[in-house]
Amino acid sequence: MSFIVRQVAKRADGGDIIRTRTLVQAELTVGRGTDCDIQLADLAVMLRHARLVQITAGKVSVETTGGVPVEVGGKFVTRADLAVAENPTIDIGPFRLSLSPGEDGAVAITAERVVPSIEAADAAHETSIFSLSGAMPTKRRMAWIGGLAVLVLLLLVPLFHFIGEGEPALPQTMVAEAARPVTPGQGFGDGKLSVPTARPAAAGGFAPDESWSSGTLSDAHASLSNNCSACHQKAFVSVTDGACQACHTASALPDHAAPARMAKGRLPDGGVMGAAHSAFNLPQGRCTSCHKEHEGAATVMTVAESFCTDCHGGLKSRLADTAVANVPGWAKHPDFRATLVSSPSADKPVFTRTALAGAREKSGLIYPHDIHQSTTNAVANMAQKQRLPQGTDGALPCSYCHKADEGQVRFKPIDMEANCGACHDLAFARDGGTVRTLPHGKPAQVAGIIRDFTLSESFAPRAAVQRLSFDRHLPGKAPPPLSGGNPAARAQAAVVSVFTGKGLCTECHVVTDTGAADLTRRFAITPVSINDHYLPQGQFPHGKHKSYDGKTGQAACVACHTSVTKSKVSTDVNIPGVANCRECHGAPAKTLLSTTAKAGASCDTCHGYHDGVAPAGALPAGHVQPARVAGRQAAGRSRQTPA
Structure with missing residues (x-):
């Protein structure tokens, strides 16, 4: 079937x-x-x-x-x-x-x-x-309804809300932080950007104009996520520099250079991008030309290296009178030019920017590094007797004099009492249980004190008073007595012994004999101007360079400052050149398995953009120095009293 x-x-x-x-x-x-x-x-x-x-x-x-x-x-x-x-x-x-x-x-x-x-x-x-077509509007009608909904909900409602918001209420904590000047070296040293922690948005919840947002705000501006008018001050107009400077004031983030110079040295804006910039009123040099928003947590602070090299790679061709060398990138970065003291002064030292090769500095100080870095001489023995810090090799460590500042960027000013006084004692007499000392940095007072002390001992000698020698003598041999002979001649001889030959002051200072009849005005000491920043156009945070190829402490210092242990005069400039930096920065990793360089080599590893410029006439011709750097140097010099 x-x-x-x-x-x-x-x-x-x-x-x-x-x-x-x-x-x-x-x-x-x-x-x-x-x-x-x-x-x-x-x-x-x-x-x-x-x-x-x-x-x-x-x-x-x-x-x-x-x-x-x-x-x-x-x-x-x-x-x-x-x-x-x-x-x-x-x-x-x-x-x-x-x-x-x-x-x-x-x-x-x-x-x-x-x-x-x-x-x-x-x-x-x-x-x-079995369909709903009979109960629903037609497709054409649905399209019109959808279009009107978009127009009302996504354009008109956000626009009316935006216009009616009035003056934006900016978070005071964010404004205060933006107005605070950037700490030198804060964003430099390892080529890695520190992304700020995102703050919560202000109370008020969702705002209709947020529907226009093209993406999430960066962490730095996260608290403005429901406050669009804080930056977008006019509807359908790009963010202006004025909106940025409402928080980021010119004193906190000064211009990179004089605006007229920047405009003259800027790359020409041509081609399709130039036409687009002109059509939408987006000129070059705006804050948002470099700082992009609505692209993620760190984007507003992330600036591509090409933003620097595009301009500095051929700057001299557009700005012929500039003193800044062309820098097409780290691989072809020219050697450093150090800013040196060419004429010391108590209040207005003269700085000159020059190449490192053969450079000499006139700080007014006599300081041979090799003697102070020895492991066997009298300095090393004195450090042991005084129980001063010692390096692993037994020498006086660099850190005894060069103490890092609070930001671990550079070092505190050298102070005679704190850094030199333990060995270079200014005591000149012992009066019973009291040790008499000379004031540092006041040659007129020194001469007066020695003269008066010598005269008093000549006319009324006291057994309890013992004069300490101002010059070197054989061990065990006491200094000659002050009593007897011509008191005035002995007083003059005592003062001269302090300021001449191998006297107390000449070990460290350049002394000039003016020949003045007044003994207190006869000897003048060249002011000491110790440079605190040899490379003011860049930042070098010493706190992030405490080790070098496994070396730490003293060994890490001399690994870069290789000439310091052999430096016999204070005119030597013991600053390493760019070749030394390339040993780590931009160099390939040491291990075969690693694909990253040993250290960052982008422009912002060492350089800042908003460092500002020094006032006109404050620096030698052709030299530009960041304003904040110049301010710190002035502050440092005010704390240094010339001997």
């Missing part, structure tokens, strides 16, 4: 698609379910609607399985026996099964969808019965 099943489907153009199968079995299932032998896909048909069974050759019975009748010969029945030779039909919902004799005694069944004009709807109408 078998069935030949032909299922007829309609093409879109009206043609028929006939699929034929032969099923060798005595029974067929008919329904909407996918497991039925004859599947009729329509909701009017049950999942298991009926079954067909071959009773005998040429005879088939049909029986419904769900209780819903089928139409056979114009009558609705739940069971019927059909003679195949009579070509009977069975209607189930919108489908008709036509039976006819097939080959080899098989029963042929043709299943097709019939759509009577009265009893069933066409396919399109049937689809619309």
Whole structure:
């Protein structure tokens, strides 16, 4: 027993698609379910609607399985026996099964969808019965509604809110921090940017104009996330420099250089980008030309190195009178030019910027580094006896005199009493249990004190008073007595012994004999001007260079300042050149597995942009020095009293 099943489907153009199968079995299932032998896909048909069974050759019975009748010969029945030779039909919902004799005694069944004009709807109408198209607006109307919603909710409402906000209330803590000058070296030293911690946004919640935001604010400005008008002060106008300077004042972030000089030395703005800048009123040199917002946590502080090299790579071709050398990048960075004291002065020392090769400095101080760095001479023995700090090699360490400042950027000014007094004692007499000392930095008073002391001892010597020698003498040999002879001549000789030959002052200072009759005005000492920043155009945080290739302490210092242990005169400039810096900065990593350089080599590793310029006439011709650096030098000099 078998069935030949032909299922007829309609093409879109009206043609028929006939699929034929032969099923060798005595029974067929008919329904909407996918497991039925004859599947009729329509909701009017049950999942298991009926079954067909071959009773005998040429005879088939049909029986419904769900209780819903089928139409056979114009009558609705739940069971019927059909003679195949009579070509009977069975209607189930919108489908008709036509039976006819097939080959080899098989029963042929043709299943097709019939759509009577009265009893069933066409396919399109049937689809619309189960859709919402009849209850919804048309697509055109929906497009208009959507467009109006965008216009109102995303343009008009935010715009009215923006216009009605009035003067923005800036977070006072953020304003105070922005107005505070940047600490020298704060953002320099390792090429890694320190991203500030994001502050919470001000109270008030979501503001409608936030829908215009192109991305999240940086951590530095996170507290303004619901206060758009703080920066965007006018609708549809780019952020202006005035908006930035409302917080970042010129005193805290001064100009990189004189505005007129910057405009003259800037790269020409041409091509497509130049046209775009002109069309949208976005001139070069604006704050936002370098500092981009709405791009992540650190973007407003991140400036690409090309922003520096694009200008400085060929600056001399655009600004012919500049004293700044062309710097196309770290690999071709010219050697450093140090700012040296060329003429010491108590209040107005003269600085000259010169190349390191063969440079000499006139600080007014006599200080041989090699003697103070020895491990075996009298200085080393004195340091041991005085129980002063010692390096691992037994020498007086650099850190004894060069003490880091609070920011660990450079060093505190050298002070005679604190750094030299332990060894260079200014005591000149012992009066019983009292040790008399000379004042440092006051030659007139020194001469007067020695003169008066010598005269008093000549006219009224006291046994309890012991004069200490002002000059060197053999060990165990006492200085000559002051009593006897011409008192005035002895007083003059005592004063002269302090300021001449191997006297107390000449060990460290340049003394000039003016020949004045007044003994207190006869000797003048060259003022001491100790430079506190040899490379003012850059920053070198010593606190981040405490080790070098595994060396620390004294060894790390002399690893860079290689000439200091052999320096015999204070005119030597023991500043390392750019080649020394390249040993770490920009050099490849030492291990094969590492792919990063040993230290950063971007421009902002050593240089700042908002350092400012010195006042006109304050520096030698051709030399530009950051204002804050000049201020620190002046402050440092005011603390140094010339001997």
